[in-house]
Amino acid sequence: MNAIPVVALVTFLIGVVMAYMLGLQAEKYGASIFVVDGVALGMTREFSPLIVATIMAGRSGAAFTAQLGTMKLTEEIDAIRTLGLDPAQVLVLPRVLALVLTLPLLVFVGNVAGIAGAMLMASLTLDLPAQAFIERLLVALSPRHYVIGIVKAPVFALFIAVIGCRMGLSVSRDTRSIGIHTTSTVVQGIVAVILLDAVFAVVLQKLGL
Amino acid sequence: MVIEADGVVTRFGRQTVHDGLSLQIRRGELVALIGGSGSGKSVLLREILGLQRPTAGSVRLLGTDMWRAPPAQLAATRKRFGMMFQEGALFSSLDVAGNVATPLREHTDTPAELLPRLVNLRLALAGLGADAGAKMPAQLSGGMKKRAALARALALEPEVLFLDEPTSGLDPITARAFDELLAFLNCDLGLTVLMVTHDLDTLLSIARRVVVLGRGKVIADGSIDEVLAVDDAWIKSYFSSRHTVQPPPAAAGA
Numbered sequence: 337m338n339a340i341p342v343v344a345l346v347t348f349l350i351g352v353v354m355a356y357m358l359g360l361q362a363e364k365y366g367a368s369i370f371v372v373d374g375v376a377l378g379m380t381r382e383f384s385p386l387i388v389a390t391i392m393a394g395r396s397g398a399a400f401t402a403q404l405g406t407m408k409l410t411e412e413i414d415a416i417r418t419l420g421l422d423p424a425q426v427l428v429l430p431r432v433l434a435l436v437l438t439l440p441l442l443v444f445v446g447n448v449a450g451i452a453g454a455m456l457m458a459s460l461t462l463d464l465p466a467q468a469f470i471e472r473l474l475v476a477l478s479p480r481h482y483v484i485g486i487v488k489a490p491v492f493a494l495f496i497a498v499i500g501c502r503m504g505l506s507v508s509r510d511t512r513s514i515g516i517h518t519t520s521t522v523v524q525g526i527v528a529v530i531l532l533d534a535v536f537a538v539v540l541q542k543l544g545l
Numbered sequence: 546m547v548i549e550a551d552g553v554v555t556r557f558g559r560q561t562v563h564d565g566l567s568l569q570i571r572r573g574e575l576v577a578l579i580g581g582s583g584s585g586k587s588v589l590l591r592e593i594l595g596l597q598r599p600t601a602g603s604v605r606l607l608g609t610d611m612w613r614a615p616p617a618q619l620a621a622t623r624k625r626f627g628m629m630f631q632e633g634a635l636f637s638s639l640d641v642a643g644n645v646a647t648p649l650r651e652h653t654d655t656p657a658e659l660l661p662r663l664v665n666l667r668l669a670l671a672g673l674g675a676d677a678g679a680k681m682p683a684q685l686s687g688g689m690k691k692r693a694a695l696a697r698a699l700a701l702e703p704e705v706l707f708l709d710e711p712t713s714g715l716d717p718i719t720a721r722a723f724d725e726l727l728a729f730l731n732c733d734l735g736l737t738v739l740m741v742t743h744d745l746d747t748l749l750s751i752a753r754r755v756v757v758l759g760r761g762k763v764i765a766d767g768s769i770d771e772v773l774a775v776d777d778a779w780i781k782s783y784f785s786s787r788h789t790v791q792p793p794p795a796a797a798g799a
Contacts, residue, residue: 406637414594
């Protein structure tokens with residue numbers, strides 16, 4: 337996956353920033369160690385899924401629209417239909433499946449990179465050595481939050497992929513339309529991810545998770 | 546009748562493209578469809594292929610109404626025609642051999658070990674060497690793309706072949722070779738051919754029947770001479786765009 341470096345880099349930096357901000361507050365109360373709790377919860381439950389999904393909405397969602405839009409333009413999709421094949425089956429389904437399967441893996445990469453970033457920052461500025469960080473992490477990292485974060489990923493992926501493919505297939509037969517639709521895909525994808533995340537937050541709150 | 550369009554009406558918003566158009570094509574004919582831009586040639590082709598729904602009227606291809614037939618009958622009909630799109634419309638993620646093999650894979654039970662041989666036969670028929678099979682569509686020249694697309698259209702040994710501007714964008718030598726190939730497919734293999742074209746040379750050399758679309762209807766239909774005899778401004782200016790219009794060769798009359 338070519339997305340791994342960019343996902344790792346962005347989440348690593350978010351981890352750094354999170355540790356720094358939380359550290360500034362926690363240090364006042366001599367509670368630097370709780371930075372680990374904050375990062376573990378925030379990263380695995382919220383930030384990693386949200387940021388990774390946003391990156392993939394820009395990367396894969398846009399790519400799907402551009403690919404399918406170009407195929408529409410070159411009549412490839414018409415050719416598929418004249419052969420009696422269903423574009424939804426041969427073009428859309430594989431893309432949706434691919435993203436639904438890979439996004440959770442990327443969220444895992446994001447979790448690891450984000451926590452690594454926080455660990456680096458903690459050992460540099462908070463006087464919290466890596467060993468102490470990891471010990472606290474083992475206590476603080478709750479499977480519940482981790483699983484919630486991973487479960488969000490395929491839902492985000494489904495929406496991103498479906499939006500990307502749908503916009504690609506609705507490209508009209510001119511080049512300008514591909515650009516317009518690609519832009520629209522990215523905007524819709526990111527908005528969808530944030531809305532879904534809010535829905536998750538409310539629903540999980542109600543369920544007491 | 547291989548193709549029967551009856552009272553086809555096509556509207557896009559307020560614009561009426563076809564206004565009660567009717568057309569019949571018999572087995573073994575080689576028909577060229579011409580008309581000014583916006584006269585709905587490509588739209589008619591798409592309606593015959595079942596890619597676009599006419600607003601009213603019916604289109605039958607090989608006896609199948611492409612919009613009302615049950616799926617099984619549609620699938621059976623799809624095995625019996627081939628379509629060559631204007632820019633080839635090759636599947637960009639597959640190499641040429643993969644492109645030609647796709648209809649065979651989808652519609653026949655050809656054993657995998659036989660596929661390469663069948664693919665090479667089709668490539669040879671379309672005038673491509675076996676070495677072209679490994680190339681990706683992006684690596685092909687315009688002429689080779691068209692040949693590869695023709696090979697794919699011929700994959701299932703269709704009874705009817707549709708072509709959208711087969712010679713556009715080709716140099717005159719390649720274009721004439723393409724004409725000869727189409728004439729061979731029509732005369733020697735008995736394919737019914739319907740093509741949308743603008744190429745006067747193609748018309749004059751191989752088309753035995755020319756159908757002219759205009760004002761939403763068929764405004765002329767017949768041999769070149771018959772079409773030339775129709776009093777219509779567009780037809781006059783179309784054929785006078787070339788200085789020397791020669792009658793088609795006598796051999797073409799059948």
